[in-house]
């Protein structure tokens with residue numbers, strides 16, 4: 001039975017890095033690949049950051065692979081037309097509530113971190129970010145005119161028990177396959193929604209995951225601890241907004257943003273299959289778009305995550321991961337991860353190298 | 359005319375570090391010093407994290423000096439009794455809307471950073487955090503029971519034009535005395551309140567501060583850029599919640615949290631005087647409380663900020679700042695900033711050293 005993958009390259013460097021993934025999937029073979037537009041690219045073609053047709057295709061696909069969305073070209077568009085709304089609609093309509101963002105330091109790249117090498121060598125932490133709730137989607141929201149001539153902007157941070165429990169469960173399950181430790185992050189000292197978060201995560205742990213070690217941390221402290229001693233963490237679980245900041249901070253600690261994949265997962269259906277979207281952690285990097293400079297590895301490793309989690313193709317995923325390692329160890333590097341004495345290669349040459357190493 | 363200073367040592371290491379400040383203010387002389395309780399200390403004595411009497415004293419004082427609040431002892435108290443509510447009430451009732459958090463790397467301490475030394479040597483950035491609005495105070499808020507047996511936690515992120523403009527003004531005024539650059543931080547791509555923030559800051563700049571260079575950045579990117587290249591920033595202005603995380607991240611970059619003061623300012627009255635509260639950036643550090651280990655410098659430098667900004671005593675403030683520099687250069691260090699080959703000194707000995715250096 002052939003597996004349908006919907007590829008949404010998106011904006012900026014998205015199409016370039018995705019082209020390398022495409023070559024790789026063609027090599028492996030056996031996929032039914034569809035392509036669509038999202039973000040600014042979709043807005044330019046259809047006047048909306050995601051068409052209903054593409055949304056329907058995403059819901060039907062066995063997995064979605066996304067490049068990146070956004071760029072200065074579309075920054076002054078009305079709120080509902082912004083490229084980001086396309087990505088947010090995908091997350092919401094596919095109910096992708098759990099966003100897995102590994103922050104992993106590749107041995108060959110430990111020196112690329114802005115942190116002292118000892119503090120990051122061997123770093124392997126996983127941030128589980130809630131992705132369909134909180135202030136990203138809460139109502140009421142908007143900008144209103146006040147009688148005194150001022151304006152007022154409103155967003156609502158809201159979480160229910162079940163929204164918290166289902167994402168916490170993903171974190172606990174992951175911890176069991178890792179070092180068995182979860183750190184739950186909120187601002188329970190200031191926000192009631194954070195207090196509820198803390199209580200529900202603790203209740204779930206005490207009821208079903210007594211073998212997992214659970215700690216709680218305020219989000220501001222977590223931002224500090226990531227910089228102070230990132231290796232103290234195993235799995236971090238947090239809400240949509242804190243997860244946005246903290247996972248980017250953690251990603252940057254590795255010094256190689258261009259290497260980091262992510263997975264966004266929905267609930268498992270009766271057959272055990274989950275809706276899933278895979279995307280690199282890096283953004284659309286408009287400053288280097290179209291110049292054959294972008295590092296395709298994060299997108300390639302996102303495809304590898306897809307093979308592993310959505311298609312049970314661990315052997316092929318291992319092959320890709322090993323090929324990426326080999327290429328790094330051979331000193332083949334794009335500009336973002338190049339070291340003194342090496343000559344940087346372009347996006348296509350990096351794709352060549354990974355394919356050759358396989 | 360004698361200046362009334364209300365000292366609120368608070369919890370954890372608060373009383374210890376404040377004791378050193380007290381010695382210093384006594385040495386300078388001419389202050390009418392009052393003391394009060396806040397946070398867990400106030401809860402233990404009076405059943406509330408801030409009494410009305412102490413609140414009244416804070417409103418009457420010419421300046422407030424605060425140590426730190428909070429600790430595990432009070433973490434399971436009901437929301438309204440938590441130590442943090444005392445601090446939040448002070449900020450709100452004194453209308454301290456602008457929180458100035460410098461992230462400064464002292465030459466003698468550049469190596470203490472977890473970042474590579476080159477990236478932080480000479481770092482001098484200022485985060486201006488909105489402090490009386492946003493999700494910290496927005497209504498509706500709370501935890502409610504749903505008919506289906508679940509609970510729902512709600513907080514509201516809300517900003518009006520005037521709330522944004524008054525704190526942006528503080529940032530622009532500061533930038534004029536520094537490097538003339540302001541970076542405004544929000545999530546305008548996801549939150550309407552952030553979009554309003556961006557628009558109002560830009561409008562103010564175009565109307566009154568065309569000599570200041572203004573850029574805008576998404577909060578997740580800012581968390582990355584702080585770790586990637588912190589010296590790119592001059593002044594950052596952001597909302598209450600983002601400011602909480604980003605200023606702690608920036609503070610940790612310096613590697614010497616125990617060195618960083620902060621000021622929280624209200625509007626200027628007819629005479630030009632502002633309500634003001636000064637406090638170290640570090641927290642109550644319960645793990646080392648009562649052990650004569652805490653670094654009193656952040657609290658001492660907070661007092662120096664008070665002299666400079668509230669009392670126009672620049673000469674005395676310079677004297678304190680120089681004394682702290684001298685002590686550092688002489689290699690006298692508390693445990694948090696000690697380097698290989700030095701013997702750490704305690705809180706009191708550090709106070710002795712600063713007094714001696716003056």
Ligand SMILES: CC(C)[C@H](C(=O)O)[C@@H](O)C(=O)O
Nearest residue numbers: 070084087088244547548578
């Ligand atoms: C593009 C944007 C909407 C998105 C977010 O804020 O979630 C991005 O920053 C991310 O982290 O995936």
Ligand SMILES: CC(C)[C@H](C(=O)O)[C@@H](O)C(=O)O
Nearest residue numbers: 189190220428442445446602
């Ligand atoms: C203690 C707490 C309420 C406070 C905050 O969240 O504002 C603290 O983290 C700070 O940054 O001053």
